[in-house]
Amino acid sequence: MFNKTVKELSLGLAQGEFSSVELTQHYLDRIKEKDSAINSFITVTEENALNEAKAADKSRAEGKASDWTGIPFAHKDIFCTEGVKTTCGSKMLDNFIAPYDATIVSNFKTAGAVCLGKTNMDEFAMGSSNETSYFGKVINPWSDKEQLVPGGSSGGSAAAVAARLTPIATATDTGGSIRQPASLCGLTGLKPTYGRVSRYGMIAFASSLDQAGPMARTAEDAAMMLNLMAGHDAKDSTSIIKDVPDYTANLNNTIDGLRIGLPKEFFNEHLSPELQSILQDSIKQLESQGATFKEISLPHSHLSVPAYYVIAPAECSANLSRFDGVRYGYRCEDPKDLMDLYQRSRTEGFGDEVKRRILIGAYALSAGYYDAYYNKAQQVRRLIKNDFVSAFEDIDVILSPTSPSPAFGFDSKGDDPVKMYLEDIFTISTNLAGLPGMSLPAGLINGLPIGMQLIGNYFEESKLLNVAHRFQTATDWHTLAPKNI
Amino acid sequence: MSIGPDDINQIAHLARLKIDENDIPKLSDDLGNILSLVDQLQAVNTDDIIPMAHPMDAVQILRKDEVTETDNREKYQKVAPNTEDGLYLVPKVIE
Numbered sequence: 001m002f003n004k005t006v007k008e009l010s011l012g013l014a015q016g017e018f019s020s021v022e023l024t025q026h027y028l029d030r031i032k033e034k035d036s037a038i039n040s041f042i043t044v045t046e047e048n049a050l051n052e053a054k055a056a057d058k059s060r061a062e063g064k065a066s067d068w069t070g071i072p073f074a075h076k077d078i079f080c081t082e083g084v085k086t087t088c089g090s091k092m093l094d095n096f097i098a099p100y101d102a103t104i105v106s107n108f109k110t111a112g113a114v115c116l117g118k119t120n121m122d123e124f125a126m127g128s129s130n131e132t133s134y135f136g137k138v139i140n141p142w143s144d145k146e147q148l149v150p151g152g153s154s155g156g157s158a159a160a161v162a163a164r165l166t167p168i169a170t171a172t173d174t175g176g177s178i179r180q181p182a183s184l185c186g187l188t189g190l191k192p193t194y195g196r197v198s199r200y201g202m203i204a205f206a207s208s209l210d211q212a213g214p215m216a217r218t219a220e221d222a223a224m225m226l227n228l229m230a231g232h233d234a235k236d237s238t239s240i241i242k243d244v245p246d247y248t249a250n251l252n253n254t255i256d257g258l259r260i261g262l263p264k265e266f267f268n269e270h271l272s273p274e275l276q277s278i279l280q281d282s283i284k285q286l287e288s289q290g291a292t293f294k295e296i297s298l299p300h301s302h303l304s305v306p307a308y309y310v311i312a313p314a315e316c317s318a319n320l321s322r323f324d325g326v327r328y329g330y331r332c333e334d335p336k337d338l339m340d341l342y343q344r345s346r347t348e349g350f351g352d353e354v355k356r357r358i359l360i361g362a363y364a365l366s367a368g369y370y371d372a373y374y375n376k377a378q379q380v381r382r383l384i385k386n387d388f389v390s391a392f393e394d395i396d397v398i399l400s401p402t403s404p405s406p407a408f409g410f411d412s413k414g415d416d417p418v419k420m421y422l423e424d425i426f427t428i429s430t431n432l433a434g435l436p437g438m439s440l441p442a443g444l445i446n447g448l449p450i451g452m453q454l455i456g457n458y459f460e461e462s463k464l465l466n467v468a469h470r471f472q473t474a475t476d477w478h479t480l481a482p483k484n485i
Numbered sequence: 486m487s488i489g490p491d492d493i494n495q496i497a498h499l500a501r502l503k504i505d506e507n508d509i510p511k512l513s514d515d516l517g518n519i520l521s522l523v524d525q526l527q528a529v530n531t532d533d534i535i536p537m538a539h540p541m542d543a544v545q546i547l548r549k550d551e552v553t554e555t556d557n558r559e560k561y562q563k564v565a566p567n568t569e570d571g572l573y574l575v576p577k578v579i580e
Contacts, residue, residue: 099560194540208538237545306525317500324501326573331566337576342501355502356512360519362500363488376526378536383529385537418518434540458541 001026002164003481006221009167010067013060020060020070024053024114027072031116031165034485040150040160042077042135043085044117052114059112067224069112074169076157077118078125079105079212080201088203089121089133089153092323092330092349102201103233104170104212111228116166120156123351124320125177125205128423130155131410132353140185140407141482142448148407151181157215158185163485168225171215174205175308176403176427178213179439179453183402186441186449186480188468189215190222193459194434195240197226198233206315207238209308209431218478219440219468223247226461242459250462251469256290258467261395265301266426275401275450278443282452282471283399289470296395298387303380304429305421310364310377311432316354317361323349356417385433388455397467398455401426402439406448426453436461440468441477449480488516 001023004012012018028046035041049072056070080086080098082105087093101109108115122132129149130138133156140150141163150159154171158181161169171178173191182189190213197212204210214225227248232241260283267279283293325331325345332348335341350358364373391398403423413419430437435458439451456464472478490509493516497504504512558571567574 096564099557099564195543234548238539238543240541240543241546300529303525303529306523309519310523310526321501325566326575327561328564328566335576338578339501341576343503346501347503350502356515356519358500358502359493359496359512360516362496363492363516363520364523366496366499372527373523375536376529376531377523378538379531379534380526380529382534382537383531385540416518417515418522421519421522 002030004167005218006071006167006216006224007218009071013070014065020053020056020114021050023070024049024072024116027116027166034163035165038139038141038159038163038165039136040120040138040156040163040165041074041117042087042089042120042156045084045115048084049114049116056112056114066111068108068228070114072114072116072166073108074116074119074157074160074166075105076121076154076169076171078121078172078203079170080203081105081115081118084118086118086203087135088125089123089135090350090354091134094134094330096329100201103198103235104229105201107228119160119169122153122155123354124203124316125153125172125174126316126353126357127152128176128180128420129410129413132351134351137410141485142185142407144447144483146409148409148448149184151184151403151407153177154181154215158182158187158189161185161187161215161217162482164481168214168216168221170212170229172202172210172212173431174209174312175431176424178215179427179437179451180403180424182215182439183451184407184449186478187215187217188219188222188438188440188478189213190226190438190461190464191430191436192226192230192461193436195238196436196459196461197229198231198236198239200233200235204319206312207319208315209312211431219465219472220248220251222438223251223465245462247462247465250466253466254290255286255467255470258291258397259395260286260291260293261296261391261398262293263298263301263398263400264295265298266400270404271401272405274445275405278445278450279399279401279452282442285471285474286467289474294395296391296398298391298429300380300383300387301429304384304432305425307377307380307384307432308428309360309421310373311381313357313361314364314374315361317358317365320350320354320358325349353417381432384429388433388435392457396457397463400453400455402451402453406445406450430455434458436464438464438468440471441480443477444480449477488513488520
């Protein structure tokens, strides 16, 4: 049962093969049995889940079921869930019971889906290895002899889906946090166009870059999820007023004649021969379906990581100033005065990487540096966007690597933060430009999955999902599962 | 690009963080490395480029001036570390 996709589970429920209570119990049992070795969940909401499953079975009996009624899933612990602990992977929010639901949390509830719990993540979504979580590291279920990272920051969502502890999970992506863990765990993940999905109730990291999206095994499931998640929300002023298409409608469209661009800056001499060969095979596969390829140039792409490491920390330092030990979250013991209350609550409540980014951001925004750093980075950001805009004049989709390598060992990047930052070198420019990007399994390197990235023009998620689905119809990389599940 | 102990203490103060004296050398290196990475930006000519705040250059939409939120004070204060009579309690600010 645990190898079924949402599409298949939905059919099974509709045909009465199993009830939602049985299905939910099946996943809860798997979590109990297997998650102690993976640590992909911070909170398992067993009682809530079984109540939601009972309610789903009841609606079905009354003839009121939708595709999602009774389907179990998990939320990344960055989304506020009313009455349920919402930690964002931080000690700062270890005691935080959210008083309201994020918009996408309401969307899943309204559709009748069953939330199994909240998944682990890098603290405040800052990390590419899930090592910065206050609740301990997440182990990639593909690990064999050596323990490997699942990627981050949505590492818990990715590990839980890869280990078949949930069929799908929600995730968020600020610089690659959906696509890089999808690549490292053999999954299909999509970061939508900025403004496509509401950020209301999603704990903010870098507000001009953050976007929520699906973590699934197939493009078809990702499309079903995006149908639930996308849309304008009056509670998020950055969300865009634009009709939401049915993302499952065009999955099977032909890709004959589709023009795909290959950025020469990403296919460079630093790419490993193994990854080169996997990407070439994927290109050949899509060519055999009629897609055409041409080299394109994104001349400012080498500036993505530098621009990101000004913009993201600057916005994070502003966003995280709300954690003051006064209104919610962690408060230090016996503060002697107000300054001591602020300083010690923040110093004791935040982990090292979060503090490092707050400091960088505070520096970049401080008097005398704002123009040299933040303003400059926002100007470079427009140059990066303009590169994509010109590229999309002649092509429909871009294909590139997602991550430079498959899953790596813990602590393998040493203690130089810059090394870890380069993990997101292929994904960050998409966030800066606000474009949709996805990662899907493309092959194995030393027995470990690795993804390829597809980048689309604004609001062309359907086209990405179409290409991904056609690829998955002809290949079986997305069906591979870790050995010990 | 280096960032000395005085700079670190100054930005830590701005960010309301306390930095342990022993952590300053390592932090100084880390921040210096990040700033060196970031300094690649300075080489780019960005004359006349308008800084980009939103990918679609969207502007704030104003809603009608109507009451949409109800009073949720009790609910929201349940998660506060310390409250009394509907107020948030902090150490004494004015003597």
